[in-house]
Amino acid sequence: MLPKLLPKLRVKNDVKVVYITFGIVLTYFSIYMPDFMGVAGLDDIRISSIVSFGALNGMLFGPFWGSLVSAIGFLLYKITSGTFFSMSTFAVGSIAFIALSSIVSGLVVNREHKAAKGIFAALIVLWYLFDIGRDAYLYPWYHLLVLGVFIYFDRSILERSVTSKVYVFFSLFMAALMGVLSDHLAGSMAYHIVYDLPASTYASVMGLYPVERTILAFFPAFLVYVLVVVFKDILISSEDIEQDIEEKKSRDLDEYLHNDVMKIINEDKND
Numbered sequence: 001m002l003p004k005l006l007p008k009l010r011v012k013n014d015v016k017v018v019y020i021t022f023g024i025v026l027t028y029f030s031i032y033m034p035d036f037m038g039v040a041g042l043d044d045i046r047i048s049s050i051v052s053f054g055a056l057n058g059m060l061f062g063p064f065w066g067s068l069v070s071a072i073g074f075l076l077y078k079i080t081s082g083t084f085f086s087m088s089t090f091a092v093g094s095i096a097f098i099a100l101s102s103i104v105s106g107l108v109v110n111r112e113h114k115a116a117k118g119i120f121a122a123l124i125v126l127w128y129l130f131d132i133g134r135d136a137y138l139y140p141w142y143h144l145l146v147l148g149v150f151i152y153f154d155r156s157i158l159e160r161s162v163t164s165k166v167y168v169f170f171s172l173f174m175a176a177l178m179g180v181l182s183d184h185l186a187g188s189m190a191y192h193i194v195y196d197l198p199a200s201t202y203a204s205v206m207g208l209y210p211v212e213r214t215i216l217a218f219f220p221a222f223l224v225y226v227l228v229v230v231f232k233d234i235l236i237s238s239e240d241i242e243q244d245i246e247e248k249k250s251r252d253l254d255e256y257l258h259n260d261v262m263k264i265i266n267e268d269k270n271d
Helices: 013-030 050-080 089-109 113-129 131-135 141-152 154-160 165-195 199-203 209-270
Strands: none
Touching: 013 050, 050 089, 050 165, 050 209, 089 113, 089 165, 113 131, 113 141, 113 154, 113 165, 131 199, 141 154, 141 165, 141 209, 154 165, 165 209
């Protein structure tokens, strides 16, 4: 949808249904993509590639529809794979975390920056309300850095992402990064509640998760950036083509009037 980065378009309801259905199907099959294995120093922990698609859905469909697309795609996979009724407590919560990623990313792309910053900052504050947060107080350093960068460039993104391709990509990357990091911090808190991990486990991956999350954010940001640039160029080309057609019609009309109509008028005068 990208309402602030692209011209406002009218989308018919049937096209919108196909569009959203495509997003759900794409999210469903994204789960089969390679995952990050052995994260957090634990062999049985992995980060699914669907996290990237959570951010992608938010940027493409907006915070509301994007979160629904992510949640439905994830649920369909669990149902068709036969693991729906055996889902762990953490797996059930993962549905909400992926939807949260879509919401935050969608808010940033929709230029609802205050809401996005509010949710992101609230997650950081919530982390420090837990005992684990005070023990592993350096764990969300990357979240704090990203939030600080986003706040610093907030006005620049709003003003220059309309005209600068660099800022378009930067805006999309920040949207995706804040989305996947929202999923990450919410998941970290939930994992501690369910499995009671010690602070040392979180401290051991403070240099690892930023790399993983940056990679996960780059994919949707780059994909949407390509779509934005290509679509914008198509629109510009379309306007040029339309202008060329009008000019061609005008020339043809002038030639018709001069060569045919005037010839008939002259012949009538001679008669």
